[in-house]
Amino acid sequence: MKVRFLVVAIFAAALAVAATTASGGTKRAQADKIVVWLQDDAKNGWPDAVAAATKSFQAKHPGVDVDVQYQQWTTHLTKLDAAIAGNNAPDVVEMGNTETTKYMAAGAFAPLQAKSFPNSKNWLSGLKSSCTFGGKLLCVPYYTGARAVIYRKDYYSAAGIKGTPTTLDKFVADGKKLMKKYGKDRNFSAFYFPGKNWYASMAFVYDYGGQIAVKKGGKWKGTLNSPQAIRALTKLKSVVHSLSRAPLTVDEAHPYPSIPFAKGSVASFVGNGWEWPYTLDPKVGNPDLAPVMAAYPMPSHIKGRYMPTFLGGSDLAVPVTSSKKSLAVDWIAAFTASANMRSIAKAGNIPNATNLVGFTKGNPKVEPFAKAAKYSWFIPKSPNWANVENANVLQDMCSQILSGRKSVTAATTTASNAITRILNTGS
């Protein structure tokens, strides 16, 4: 009887384990090859800069292969963690400027010398600070970008709108004109706003004087349930209700708003600079829209100002686990050379150094975004911030508010408590 019990137990355990474990494997890197992880944005927006960087790198290091692997924002940190655990991390990795702090604090990146990189004396201070931790330089500024309203000029003028709106109220009034003119098409949005677009939602919060969190006496406190933030999000809810028919449970990358925009059912959306050329890409968009597209900074509720935009951006780092650090540094230096920065700027971004701002001057596709950057906001600088993003705290809050699942007060209180808890973990 005992033996039978044991057999049963072992069989049951094997079943249970078989059902809950999983494994994966990856290839080992060769000695004469470096692996570079860049985000999809480079593949869509400035593949020429990547190719040029590899070419000039190989002129210096003949025979060394550069394997550029494109990653997606939603999964790249998971993959990076797994690669670090498996001793298989890339030699160069692109990180969002909101993600670097957590990794720098954990000692994930190798220290670098600023002088190894072009234009390092004039790096944008915001990006440089997202690469500095404990007084050390741990990554290289890559590019930054602001968000602005990308719109259809032909729709605006057909709806009788003159010029672009300079206040939030005017923006809403114009949007209502568009809905009146085109709203019979039930897929039409005057202002396409996916429910989980937290970057654009937080712009409202900062515009009305709110903040995500504040640090007092060494402790963080989530402040999205402050009166200012609640006012802002209530306003956002009414704007989205009257102007958008975008799904309320998706974020701003699933799908990119440029895709319905290219199909003609969207008159405007908040987008990054690179989303303009992306809209015109014949593979995913519609090149015929080139003459009727334009952009303007999202107006503030205060006359004469713009709504603060999230100053997003990317950095390039060398993981400490890389065995080819000096090659990695050389590739980054080649990639961030002025000539490549020009291509990156042309694709709708702000280059990484102040001496290169000339690249964006007079370019109608970049100027509105550079203008929008005059008013900006940034995430609370805490090593735990990435966990707030990864736990979807803000996405869920926005989706709950905009879909009406929870009241603004209830959703913001839950989110604030979660933010307080996560930011203070381990401190």
Added chain:
Amino acid sequence: MAVAESDFSLASRRRPRWSRHRVASAASPYGLLAPALVVLGVVLGYPLYLIARLSFEKYGLFELIRHKGRWIGLDNYTAIIHDSQFWHVLLRTVGFTAVNVSLTMVLGTAIALLLVRVSTVVRYMLTAALVFVWATPVVVAVDVWRWLVDPQFGLANWLLTKLHVGNFVHHDWFVNPWSGFGVITAVVVWGAIPFVAITVFAGLSQVPAELIEAAQIDGARAWNVFREVTLPLLKPIFVILVSLSIIWDFQVFNQIWIMLDQRPSADYYLMSVYSFVESFRISEYGLGSAIAVVMVLIMFGFTFVYVRQMVKAGEVR
């Protein structure tokens, strides 16, 4: 059992030492099992050992980079037990499993009973359809279903509106977790039915026709025949199917993960998603492992009961 034991003791008294032949024949089953056990040990035992060890360690990003955790005893488990979210997720997972397993079993059995009654041509067509569903990879299936319920371009909304069920224009099925889980249940059950239907059908073909005839002559109705004759005969098959379904549905991950763009909101966390989020999204691998261990233990409980029943059923017959 007592009788058998005394027989054995008598036999051993008569022949005090085991001959070489008997030792070899006693060992040979274990020899045959050994390769499989070694494989299981490597692909299951070692990861299990690692996950168990991780669950007693503080293992965040800092430790990950250094490939070395810090032993903290039961702290991860204490943290889980005091986390109200864990209990919510556990309750949700148990409910989800119960609903999915019941639906799968009822619908699968119904289709199997249908297969017995229909003509050969229809049976082949039905079986082919079932096999196609079975052969569809989860990722593909989830994408197809996602398009069906897409708020803007989905067939479901269009059809429901055309049929005047209500105004489903731009209806987002995932705003309300109940309807969202409805869609996920549909995907899971849809994918699980073929295995149950085909297995039960195979079992049904083994039920002796004369038993059913005899019951019918005695005046039993269809439902009674099923309850009194078919069900008891197929009990071993049902026990296996139910236990396997519980194991599969208790750890549903892909359907939720892919359906919700790899960023499901907290309302959609089941145990496996919760464990993954704690590990890979928050980079708390020790905590995530502890959740996985708890999950394994719960599954162990389920499967132990069922496997024991299975073995008992074997004893009776």
